[in-house]
Amino acid sequence: MALMPVSDALAAVLAGVEPLAEQMVCLDEAYHRVLARDVAARRTQPPEAMSAMDGYAVRTADAANDSRLTVVGEVAAGRPFAGSVGPGEAVRIFTGGVVPDGADAVVIQEDTAADGKHVTIKEAAIFGRHIRPAGVDFREGDVLLRKGIRLTERDLALAAGMNHPHLAIIRRPRVAVLATGDELVMPGTTPGRGQIVYSNGYALHALARSEGAETIDLGIAADTLEATSAGIRRARESGADILITTGGASVGDHDLVQQALKGEGIAMAFWKIAIRPGKPMMHGRIGAMRVIGLPGNPVSSYVCAFLFMVPLIRALSGRSAIHHRRERAVLGRDLAANDQREDYLRARLEERDDGTRVALPVSHQDSSLLANLAAAQVLLVRAPFAPKAEAGTPCEVLRLPV
Numbered sequence: 001m002a003l004m005p006v007s008d009a010l011a012a013v014l015a016g017v018e019p020l021a022e023q024m025v026c027l028d029e030a031y032h033r034v035l036a037r038d039v040a041a042r043r044t045q046p047p048e049a050m051s052a053m054d055g056y057a058v059r060t061a062d063a064a065n066d067s068r069l070t071v072v073g074e075v076a077a078g079r080p081f082a083g084s085v086g087p088g089e090a091v092r093i094f095t096g097g098v099v100p101d102g103a104d105a106v107v108i109q110e111d112t113a114a115d116g117k118h119v120t121i122k123e124a125a126i127f128g129r130h131i132r133p134a135g136v137d138f139r140e141g142d143v144l145l146r147k148g149i150r151l152t153e154r155d156l157a158l159a160a161g162m163n164h165p166h167l168a169i170i171r172r173p174r175v176a177v178l179a180t181g182d183e184l185v186m187p188g189t190t191p192g193r194g195q196i197v198y199s200n201g202y203a204l205h206a207l208a209r210s211e212g213a214e215t216i217d218l219g220i221a222a223d224t225l226e227a228t229s230a231g232i233r234r235a236r237e238s239g240a241d242i243l244i245t246t247g248g249a250s251v252g253d254h255d256l257v258q259q260a261l262k263g264e265g266i267a268m269a270f271w272k273i274a275i276r277p278g279k280p281m282m283h284g285r286i287g288a289m290r291v292i293g294l295p296g297n298p299v300s301s302y303v304c305a306f307l308f309m310v311p312l313i314r315a316l317s318g319r320s321a322i323h324h325r326r327e328r329a330v331l332g333r334d335l336a337a338n339d340q341r342e343d344y345l346r347a348r349l350e351e352r353d354d355g356t357r358v359a360l361p362v363s364h365q366d367s368s369l370l371a372n373l374a375a376a377q378v379l380l381v382r383a384p385f386a387p388k389a390e391a392g393t394p395c396e397v398l399r400l401p402v
């Protein structure tokens with residue numbers, strides 16, 4: 001049977017996904033949250049022309065070299081001067097002070113000599129010099145932050161400058177992670193013969209959190225239908241938007257996840273896709289909860305979470321940029337022809353002096369090998385049935401998170 005193409009599987013995972021509910025948070029809590037609405041400036045910045053330097057506000061026409069002006073007042077940031085600058089006059093001004101009426105330039109104090117109520121100009125004033133015009137940063141009504149962005153620290157400063165103490169953001173998706181497998185023991189214990197140290201969950205929780213999700217750890221279910229079903233029910237009770245299972249996805253006698261999900265009423269969208277690693281991945285919905293059934297092999301679990309869970313979290317979070325961006329590189333070694341599965345090869349990325357990026361796939365791509373997953377910087381994407389390719393030919397890579 002032909003396996004489902006990766007692009008169709010991703011479309012199925014994202015089908016009908018709407019952003020979760022909006023909530024208001026203060027700026028201190030808005031870092032890395034996703035903006036639910038466009039944000040327009042509530043004020044013009046600066047609201048009036050302001051000095052960029054400490055010095056004297058002057059009229060250019062009167063402030064040639066060696067001219068002597070009468071100082072008629074002082075302006076500091078937050079303390080404007082009520083009068084105006086007339087012919088032959090200057091006003092002492094400090095950085096951030098409102099430029100008084102009549103003045104059209106600021107001469108920095110290093111280029112002047114003060115003497116009592118007078119100042120001598122040592123460098124002729126230049127029209128407009130050291131004055132920040134009103135609105136040079138932004139104007140009231142300008143939309144500077146767009147719905148769907150993940151707020152950076154600079155965006156928070158801009159929102160504050162636009163006079164917004166609170167922002168509308170999208171609630172964090174809740175991701176529950178349920179591992180399965182009798183053989184799994186926790187790190188730090190002494191595994192018995194045949195036992196495997198649990199690792200998948202650590203990467204999954206961290207990856208989900210780095211995308212802005214809250215995570216719920218449902219632990220490890222034993223390989224029984226009852227234990228797996230109980231885990232799925234706990235996910236629903238916890239209000240999870242996404243349930244991630246790991247392990248038990250394949251066809252073995254102990255692979256019970258699909259059966260358990262069916263027992264809990266899943267509307268299955270797919271099981272098995274044309275991908276390596278991760279072929280037995282499954283997806284469906286139980287009520288509003290979206291389920292991604294990841295394979296147990298550590299690399300398959302991570303790669304499929306990266307390719308499917310991450311875009312799903314982004315879509316539920318209301319982000320406008322959902323998809324991983326493919327980048328161009330060149331192959332660092334020859335590759336054999338591919339089969340029907342889209343391949344995601346772990347690779348290192350080297351940047352040559354001439355700026356060329358070279359993707360060097362690790363030699364062992366077995367989906368149990370965690371060491372070379374950790375060492376990889378990118379996944380090199382190979383289309384199904386791609387012909388053999390020689391070192392130096394163009395290829396496409398997805399950068400892994402750092």
Ligand SMILES: Nc1nc2c(c(=O)[nH]1)N[C@H]1C(S)=C(S)[C@@H](COP(=O)(O)OP(=O)(O)OC[C@H]3O[C@@H](n4cnc5c(N)ncnc54)[C@H](O)[C@@H]3O)O[C@H]1N2
Nearest residue numbers: 179196197198199200247248249250255279295296297300
């Ligand atoms: N006859 C077939 N056998 C297999 C097929 C197939 O098509 N026909 N597919 C293979 C592929 S591809 C994959 S991928 C695996 C995935 O199988 P499962 O999802 O059922 O994974 P498990 O058997 O539960 O585990 C596989 C492997 O990974 C270890 N594991 C599981 N969970 C964790 C965890 N949380 N942390 C660390 N390691 C974990 C587990 O101990 C196993 O060693 O199936 C192939 N078989």
Ligand code: MOO
Nearest residue numbers: 277278279300367
């Ligand atoms: O699709 Mo599996 O992940 O190759 O071992």
